[in-house]
Amino acid sequence: MQAFDRVLAARAKDRPGCADFIANIFDDFVELRGDRRYGDDKAILAGIARLEGMPVTVVATQKGTCTGERVAANFGCAHPEGYRKALRQFLLAEKFARPVVTLIDTAGAYCGLGAEERGQAQAIAECLTTLMTLRTPVIAILTGEGGSGGALALAVADRVWMMENAVYSVISPEGCASILWKDASKTEDAARSLKLTAEDLLGFHVVDSIVPEGAGFDKAYADIRSRLKDTLGALKALDVKDLLSARYKRYRTMGGFLG
Amino acid sequence: MLKKGLFKRPGNTLEKTQGDNVLPVPNVPETLFTTCKGCKAAVLTNELAQNLYVCPRCGYHGVIGARVRLMRLADDGSFEEWDAEISSADPLLFPGYADKAAEARVLSGEKEAVVGGMMRIQGCPCAAFAMDSRFMMGSMGGAAGEKITRLFEKAAQMDLTVIAFTLSGGARMQEGILSLMQMAKTSGAVKYHSDAGNLYVSVLCNPTAGGVTASFAMESDIALAEPGALICFAGPRVIEQTLRQKLPKGFQSAEFLMDKGFIDAVVPRAQQKDYLGILLKLHAKEHKNASV
Incomplete structure (x- = not known):
């Protein structure tokens, strides 16, 4: 499949959303709402659930399944209050030593007046520093679109997994084509050049493993469930100091430079 | 009422010179003045540099x-x-x-x-x-x-x-x-x-x-x-x-x-x-x- 076909697959309307992943992977999901500062952003779905009996904090993006839901969820593009809602759940997870699982499918953080005025950048930045040193295991799963800083805000983790047809990029191929080449017809070239497929990202060690989709999503859910159980078990057994130092190193080694 | 064209720069015949006749260097070095992005005034480049590239007229913080x-x-x-x-x-x-x-x-x-x-x-x-x-x-x-x-x-x-x-x-x-x-x-x-x-x-x-x-x-x-x-x-x-x-x-x-x-x-x-x-x-x- 070409890179841009993956982009289209990741964005497909009939692709299961993060809420489907939650319903099929976890039991007893209890939704917890609001950021206690401004409001409740429906673009972020958060709460506590059980994974094979183990309590975990789940933070996901949400695009919605029908028009009404999509509008309420702002098509999966979170405002600062969404990131602060996530932040609140991260800190609660740390307090109760619950592992965190994040599920990400967003075109990106919302670009708008309210978002800017309420500190979109600051909210994302706070997620990054908080996750980097959160004293409990964190696993991030990119389920569809991984749109830039808005996705990264929930994806600083001990392990990052990616669905076979998910994409993860610093900018959308459309944005890249229009900014760099001022030519919207070059979107497919941009998709190829940005190296945004799961295989590309595995090669860069930005993701640790790929979840196959070929056998259908039910198989994928079962796969994720068993991997989560094993990996969270192993991460929980680590000394927190070692966990955090490995997380720091995971990102410390990313990126190329000369000299 | 202002007279139309009062602030128009008088035409410079040298600028219009075409072809092989072009003078190699303009009389004023390009770097002597810098146009402030804030107030559009021509500011002495030296003065601007001394002022940390802040326009002395309008306070615009330049590059x-x-x-x-x-x-x-x-x-x-x-x-x-x-x-x-x-x-x-x-x-x-x-x-x-x-x-x-x-x-x-x-x-x-x-x-x-x-x-x-x-x-x-x-x-x-x-x-x-x-x-x-x-x-x-x-x-x-x-x-x-x-x-x-x-x-x-x-x-x-x-x-x-x-x-x-x-x-x-x-x-x-x-x-x-x-x-x-x-x-x-x-x-x-x-x-x-x-x-x-x-x-x-x-x-x-x-x-x-x-x-x-x-x-x-x-x-x-x-x-x-x-x-x-x-x-x-x-x-x-x-x-x-x-x-x-x-x-x-x-x-x-x-x-x-x-x-x-x-x-x-x-x-x-x-x-x-x-x-x-x-x-x-x-x-x-x-x-x-x-x-x-």
């Missing part, structure tokens, strides 16, 4: 190179550069990137968009870095991320305050996902430096945008900004295109962000040395360990 900025901030001769040899790679073999980076090196005279090191300000030691807009709009790729990360790590080990002059269009998209990861990498280093009890002051300059605002620029203990600086996550053009509406005047300016509670103070360039000097003295380590 200042990263190295010049740091040299003018540091006590005489106290700047010691760190990691000067680091430059960007092309990990994605992105079309056109190698040429663009080479061009930026010539244009800026720097190897990367970040220059940093150690210095003294009014006698107080600190680590500082500045970003350079002439180097691919100060965008952050692997090399910039590495330089910033190393600076925070080294400053943490040496118990030094970090001062960051941020100025960037955001992540460098030619390095794809690896540039995005620099946000996480630098954030880790900021936290490491902070958890060791050190002060970090950011000075947000024009423009600070995207992934740089959404990482280390906004992670400081104290956030200052230059007057009129554009500070945003999404740039005004992106928002205007998305919403199909004009943004209010002054939206996303340093003053606007201060009003919304995201900036501690707007500090003109000429006052920054004194301002930072006071902050450094207030956070001097002997105070931290002073007995009660």
Whole structure:
């Protein structure tokens, strides 16, 4: 499949959303709402659930399944209050030593007046520093679109997994084509050049493993469930100091430079 | 009533000369005057440079190179550069990137968009870095991320305050996902430096945008900004295109962000040395360990 076909697959309307992943992977999901500062952003779905009996904090993006839901969820593009809602759940997870699982499918953080005025950048930045040193295991799963800083805000983790047809990029191929080449017809070239497929990202060690989709999503859910159980078990057994130092190193080694 | 054409420049016959007759050099060197982007007045370039590239007429804070900025901030001769040899790679073999980076090196005279090191300000030691807009709009790729990360790590080990002059269009998209990861990498280093009890002051300059605002620029203990600086996550053009509406005047300016509670103070360039000097003295380590 070409890179841009993956982009289209990741964005497909009939692709299961993060809420489907939650319903099929976890039991007893209890939704917890609001950021206690401004409001409740429906673009972020958060709460506590059980994974094979183990309590975990789940933070996901949400695009919605029908028009009404999509509008309420702002098509999966979170405002600062969404990131602060996530932040609140991260800190609660740390307090109760619950592992965190994040599920990400967003075109990106919302670009708008309210978002800017309420500190979109600051909210994302706070997620990054908080996750980097959160004293409990964190696993991030990119389920569809991984749109830039808005996705990264929930994806600083001990392990990052990616669905076979998910994409993860610093900018959308459309944005890249229009900014760099001022030519919207070059979107497919941009998709190829940005190296945004799961295989590309595995090669860069930005993701640790790929979840196959070929056998259908039910198989994928079962796969994720068993991997989560094993990996969270192993991460929980680590000394927190070692966990955090490995997380720091995971990102410390990313990126190329000369000299 | 003003007479039409009163302020029109009289025609210069030399300009109209075509073909082989063109005079090789104009009488006035191009560099003698610089047009201020704020008030459009022609300002003596020398005067502008002496004034830290702030327009003496309207106070517009113009482009200042990263190295010049740091040299003018540091006590005489106290700047010691760190990691000067680091430059960007092309990990994605992105079309056109190698040429663009080479061009930026010539244009800026720097190897990367970040220059940093150690210095003294009014006698107080600190680590500082500045970003350079002439180097691919100060965008952050692997090399910039590495330089910033190393600076925070080294400053943490040496118990030094970090001062960051941020100025960037955001992540460098030619390095794809690896540039995005620099946000996480630098954030880790900021936290490491902070958890060791050190002060970090950011000075947000024009423009600070995207992934740089959404990482280390906004992670400081104290956030200052230059007057009129554009500070945003999404740039005004992106928002205007998305919403199909004009943004209010002054939206996303340093003053606007201060009003919304995201900036501690707007500090003109000429006052920054004194301002930072006071902050450094207030956070001097002997105070931290002073007995009660």
